[in-house]
Amino acid sequence: MNPPVLDSAPANQLQNETKLKYQIDYGKAWTIWPVFIWMILLFLLPMILVFAVSFFSRSSFGGIGFPLTLENYSRFFDPLYLKIIWISCVLAFYTTICCLVLGYPFAYIIARSPTQYRNILLLLIIVPFWTNSLIRTYAWIVLLRTEGVINTFLLQSGLIEQPLSLLYNESAVMIGLIYTMLPFMILPLYASIEKLDRSLLEASKDLGAKPWQTFWRVTLPLTTPGILAGSLLVFIPSLGLFFIPDLMGGSKTILIGNHIKNQFLTARDWPFGSASSIILMVLTLVFIAVYIKITKDKQGKDLV
Amino acid sequence: MRLSLANKLSFLYASLIYLFLYMPIAILILYSFNQSKLNAVWTGFTFDWYLKLMQNTEVLEAMKTSLVVALISTIAATMIGTLAAVGMYRYQFRGKTALDAMLYLPIVIPEIVMGISLLALFSQFEIPLGYLTLIAAHITFSIPFVVVVVRARMAGFDRSIEEAAMDLGATPWGTFIKVTVPIIAPGILASALLAFTLSIDDVIISFFVAGPSSSTLPLKIFSMVKFGVSPEINALSTLMLVVTLFLVIIAERIRMRKN
């Protein structure tokens, strides 16, 4: 519990001294410190524990024991585990692309709708997600299963003669993942599109650009931060998500999330589980480094 | 003419997306009136589950815990996260990259790792498990989402507006509240919604940091899975949806009347 300490901000004095530059320093201390302290105590510290464990060995009874070793890391670079992480990446990638393609026009429509409806339209995206995810997934299962709502409807309307196998396959997994991750794409996209300056679009139109040219040359580049943020928010959690693939795909594939869970729970090999988590984190950091690099370049352009 | 066609298409597209989002919800509501307990086949209409829900103190208690935890953690995470996003946008400082990493990592690491590591931390420092640990954990996993969403809003933020406000004599704080916050408000709202959603639905992390007497609704539901989740939960979800929608509409009405 580290609420920002407000009164200690030396804002007024500093402001007088550097009035010309408007370099307001009141904020630096307490915009950054709360999050810094919080994340160090409740994220970094626990992660250091995980990191430490990754160098131990599994004792015969599933505890953490000596000797200290790097074997947990070398073990991961086995075709089996590399394949698992590859499958996870591919699945997360498809999810991201689908969410982006579905979500962008939608976020655009909301951001361009009359102002008084925007908040309510936004809330309507989120409301379904205030129900329990397990119950929601079961509802999808009711829709998709062999004797489910969709099959019954199609059979009775005479469109098909044999029930379709909709559940426990890859498309079911994709539907589940897109359903779960879509708001994570729409919200940052919306935030980014909404602030788009309309006069720029009009200027582009006045200069004779066709609508798609305006979109491609003006709208899309200006909303890139939203696209990247949304993609990151979808891609990264999809990497570790296994609950939807398990329920809607019938648990027939193992993803990196399953693998880590199995190490901590079933195999009780905490050191290997920790090492796998660290590797996953390093992989994420690579993605994030790329993201930061792209967005920084982008910002540079914007500011010039 | 062309514009109205575009509007029609927009309307159609948006409706399709909402249909996709609400289809399972419709099923969920429908099955709260189903007689069969197994939640599998439709056997007949009933209000029983709503009556049973009213007597199920355990589920209601769990829902209360969930709401309290979600509300407090959303407020705290949104405050900390928004400040962080503003600070990180504005200032260059040593350790910024490290902070970036610390903020993105919680999004990716499987929840189980975060859950177990937090439990290890709490037991190391002998912090009793309960509301405190639950809320602390929820704030921790919500902050990164808040930061990402608000930062997307901040990117390309026109600082000349802030400078103009200060030229006109506004104090830095006044500028922040009167100028900066309104501009990034949609981002803050979106991030708060996201944080609330994450908190109200979290299972794995909550499992590890909840104490013997602080069970959240998702924990309760997951514990029911083995013997079949009872339609009482559908009834509860339906009620929650109705209440939320009702509140949203009332709030909008009031806001629109003010305008």
Add this chain to the structure above:
Amino acid sequence: MVKSWKKTITYSAIALSLAVTAGCSTSSSTSSGTTAEGLDKELNVFNWSEYVPEDVIKKFEEKHGVKVNYSTFSSNEEMLAKVSVGKGIYDLTVASDYYIQPMVKEGMIQPIDMNNIPNYKNLAAEYINKEHDPGNQYSIPYMGNTVSLGYNPDNIKTEITSFADLWKPELKSQIVMVDDQRFVLGMVLKTLGYSGNETDPARLEEAKQKMLELMPNIKAFDSDSPKTLMVNGEVNVAFVWGAEIALAQREKPQFRTVLPKEGLMISFDNFVIPTGAKHKKTAEAFINFMLEPEINAEISKSFPYISPNKEAHPLIDKDIMNNPAIYPPEEEMKKVESVKDIGDAIKLYDRVWSEVKSSQ
């Protein structure tokens, strides 16, 4: 204006910390003191969900004046992870028999004082003093479960009498299985004629090849609620917990239980007391209460698993006692194999399981 903003934040920060501390104090308010019988006034029980009816807990609370904080987990592994890290949180938990030895060796559980559990005498001889805990020093059996075979003969024309029949090509995409590597690989090993607790790498490799051949027939793995798939007609064959078959039969009575030639595998859940438990004596009183024949029969009525309580058997419904999915017949029980702790070989199982599941 600035002030009001600051005020808002300060007030909300204060409100926040108040709410948090208030939450804290309610959660850590340990009702201290003891009852007339010398029991503590509070007991923290950590158990499978849906394993003890609410009424039974209420009866215990009324009889002894103890407040029971009952929290739940949905897999052994979750329980182990939480109990191993958070010492002193729970006074009583439940563990499957193959987890007892590891827990003892890791110092996670402590010996039980049998003087406080006179109802121990109610347990049938075949369920006590087992290999995993000689003399029941650390554990008291609560209920047991087999993973059984069931199928719907209306939709499956071929005969199923053994595990080996699951490999028949007619069963393509027809089977649901528990998502449990020990039970599924154990079944494959038994089909090959080995022990379900095999640790020989060569034999496990053989089991992996055999398992890969079975994958096309499996529609889904589901440990949580496989009966749903059975009732909905999604699958017609199930290798799942016996109680799941029994529950599916309530909706679809045509489901038939098969006693496979190769023999079943079983596991028992046992009460154990974690090291550092704050209310040990009260926990023992709770165990004793659960072993009362009437109470045990009441539990069996709600949750039909195998009860080791011989005094309770006459009080349990005949329907449950005679259902082979729950209580396999006596000759079957003689060849049933317990799931055992296999030490480091669990790494091999985990690898085989990962290879099978990433083969698609």
